[in-house]
Amino acid sequence: MQIFKDIDQFLKRVEETILISLVILMVFLAFFQVVLRNIFSAGIIWADIFLRHLVLWIGLLGAVLVTRERRHIKIDIFSKFFSEKAQPKIYLGMDTLSLFVTILLTKASYIFVVSEKLGGSLLFLNIPTWVMESIIPIAFALISLHFLIRIFEGIYEIVRKESR
Numbered sequence: 001m002q003i004f005k006d007i008d009q010f011l012k013r014v015e016e017t018i019l020i021s022l023v024i025l026m027v028f029l030a031f032f033q034v035v036l037r038n039i040f041s042a043g044i045i046w047a048d049i050f051l052r053h054l055v056l057w058i059g060l061l062g063a064v065l066v067t068r069e070r071r072h073i074k075i076d077i078f079s080k081f082f083s084e085k086a087q088p089k090i091y092l093g094m095d096t097l098s099l100f101v102t103i104l105l106t107k108a109s110y111i112f113v114v115s116e117k118l119g120g121s122l123l124f125l126n127i128p129t130w131v132m133e134s135i136i137p138i139a140f141a142l143i144s145l146h147f148l149i150r151i152f153e154g155i156y157e158i159v160r161k162e163s164r
Contacts, residue, residue: 001156004149011142012068019061026054046124053123053132060139067146072098088161092154099147106140113137
């Protein structure tokens with residue numbers, strides 16, 4: 001069980017570090033762009049496109065983090081209709097369904113990114129479009145991994161409680 005917690009903590013540190021770095025980069029670049037436009041009537045040609053893609057990265061990495069923290073969208077109506085004893089099994093079922101959906105989204109977004117790669121379009125500075133869009137399947141894969149960890153933790157807790 002400890003290995004899942006170690007993996008979870010490692011992923012948390014990496015995800016938070018990347019997310020914080022991207023937010024700092026986005027704020028700095030947006031501020032710099034505003035200063036250039038308002039003071040010097042100039043700007044960085046590629047900055048707006050890059051900032052839009054940074055928003056995508058930050059949003060998806062934020063979704064990864066809230067999934068890890070169990071603060072993602074969840075159906076809480078079950079807690080009102082089922083006893084506390086049944087809730088771990090209900091949440092295990094919801095996590096399993098969520099894992100299935102995010103695996104499908106990972107596959108679909110991977111196919112999308114591959115098609116973008118085959119299309120050969122460029123964003124700016126000769127950076128291919130697919131490079132900036134690659135966060136989509138990566139984020140869904142990480143979300144899937146977090147659901148998988150939650151499922152193993154849930155099974156462990158259910159088995160531990162029932163063996164008492």
